[in-house]
Amino acid sequence: MAKREPSLFLRLLTLVSSVLLVGGLFLSVLAWYSARHAADEAYDRLLLGAAYQIADAIVIQEGKPEIELPVSAFELLGLSDRDRIFYHVLDPAGRTLTGYDSLQFPSTPRPIERATIVDARYGGEDVRLARVARRFDDPQMRGDAVVLVAQTVGARWTLAQNLTLRSLLPVGIMGIIAIGSMIFAVRRALAPIGRLETAIRNRDPLDLTLIDVTAPRELQPFVGEINHFIERLRGRVDLMQQFIADAAHQLRTPLTALNGQVDLLSNDQVSEDGRKHLDRIRVRVAQLSRLANQLLSHAMIAHREQAVATSLVDLTELTRRALGDAVPDTLERDILVTFQSSNGRLEVRGDPVNLAEAIKNLIDNAVRHGAPTAIAVRLYREANCAVIDIADDGPGIPADRWAQVSSRFGAASFDAKGSGLGLSIAAAVAAAHRGGLSFKTASDGKFVAELRFPLEGRS
């Protein structure tokens, strides 16, 4: 047994989803970084603005540096209203003017840079630290006054999170749309496989015609391969039928000769014992030629089924003729054969030869094996079907073998009287005409074989 593989649909879904997921993750990381960057940029401006304002408020009065910390700088920083603010202002000599003494710039910035911003830690929290230097060239005071302003990063994180979420929302929606349309597209794309499957599944197991389903280019090789296989199989079957027909045909000639030879052995020429044997031989030869005839007609039916165009057939006429053909003129016993047909034409579309063959086989069967005294053939209409039933007062076929004998090429029994193939032929013809062969026991105890064909022209 081949290992069970996941369905194409599942494979495609998994693959595309994983690609989308990886892409989504990548985009998320990208969005987060760019959001962090954007948030930093926005709040860094505020931080620098505040630092510049503070630096601007440094004045040298009578040779002494002084600062009146501008409230507006803090209002600016207060725009991120949940963050702590630390600041440290140093005069050009490096002495603290005001603020948090312990707030220091972590590295020595290049003197050329007036404004620098770095990430740092202060007061147990992550902060963004801005350093702005202001050059004084007063005669009494020369050098850089330095303003350090630090702010915790809460507002930046919040902004970055919001930005990320906002940019991820369309990514998420896009992902859902992508997966949805992918499911739709895959289902559409795989639909021909389903159609092909249905077409193959609904075929009659014996239908050896080629598959005629439109299939996309990718599936053409499969369809071609299946059809190729069917062709080969059909060739084999044809060959086999041909062989059977040939064999049966070949058998008939020696059998006829044998029959003639047996007939030549007239009664007088053999002893009493010998005559008994001779009679048995005669019976056996008759059975053999009947079997050969049936094989031949079976092969013919199979051939006609595929090769002969159908036509409208009037069942009443056909049945009457079949009766005439099937009931031998001379019988060892008296059998009453009746035929009763309903009014009006009952027409079916089919092959008249095969249909006649089926009816003949059934009647022949009844004559040969069943009816001690009477055979009643009825043709009537039931719903949209034409029914031919053949009742006889013989022992019939045991009910447990009904299914077996009417199966098409089923294990037809070759009992002593060689009956099975006749029923098989009838069943095969019925099936080929979308009809069926069934058996039943009538209310008066008679055994009934029933052929049923859909009527032409009615649905």
Next chain:
Amino acid sequence: MDRFIFCASLAIGLGLADPGYTQTSTRFVAPKAETEKLSIHAATDLYALEPLVQDFQQISPGTTIEVVEYVTNDLFAAAAKACTEGRSLGDIYLSSSVDQLIKLANDGCARRVEGANLAQADRRANWRDEVFGFTYEPIVMVYNRNAVPSSEIPRTHIELAELLRREASRYRGKVGTYDIRISGIGYLLAFNDARQTTTTYGRLLESLGRADVVVRCCTSEILDEVSAGRLLIGYNMLGSYAYERIRRGEPLGLIMPADYTLVLSRGAMVPTNSSQIGMAARFVDYLVSPRGQSVGQAQSFFFGPDGSAPPGIDGGDIVASGIARPIVLAPALLAVQDKARRQRFLEDWTKSMIQPK
């Protein structure tokens, strides 16, 4: 009632508190069996705090509450020192000098607290979930109704300056205000005055200085003197305290200046080293809860957050008319607390206000 209130006025040596700060400690013993203690360090008059404390004990009957009273600057100094040294000093700080609370919170001395009502607090009355504003108190001028004729009642800041100039002799030594060198709230109010209108503030300062203004540590001391007639006008008084006097029948008049009226929101915070964080958070939550607010408005602070003035106060709705200038709990208050700036401001103030004797 089996409650008894233990009152002790102490100058020094009270438990954990540092010597040198003037404090009063009051105990509100738990109405039921005591299960925990809460220590409130407050720069708020006890009469205003008492109804809130007692109402809170209805909700939490197992809590004994100790209220230690300070002047704003002393509370700040003690709290800052305790914070720097990592010591525990009380479980809740209440102060009208909110700039000091913001400074403490900025320096990492406040603990983030959470509560159902705190979550709904106005953003402007909540900084970092650490400092909460729980009152709405206009800053007013008061006058002695018996001694100041109605024609002379100043309606604006500039009118006050002009009155003092016009009637210099009559008002000399008869106007009182905060000594902002020892009162944090006085400093905060003066700072905001200076920011409102530079010219008016300058003229007012000059007039007050010329009128030999009397400076005191606290609103209550000035109110005492105005109602006794020793002073005629009190400037930059807390409206809630003044109204409480009027309600008691003291001969005081209250003016909400018509040019602008500063509005203060008293602040509460839980220090990092509090030993009763859960209970402290519950008390702060109670302060901003509808129940705490209605008790406060009925018995302690009188003015509602919608700007509604209590009965008997004219001046109308300062919020609706747009003259209210709320002092918002925001990092901008850090500039007020900058030591260089404060020093300069105090120097300027002292130069103008305090005449060398």
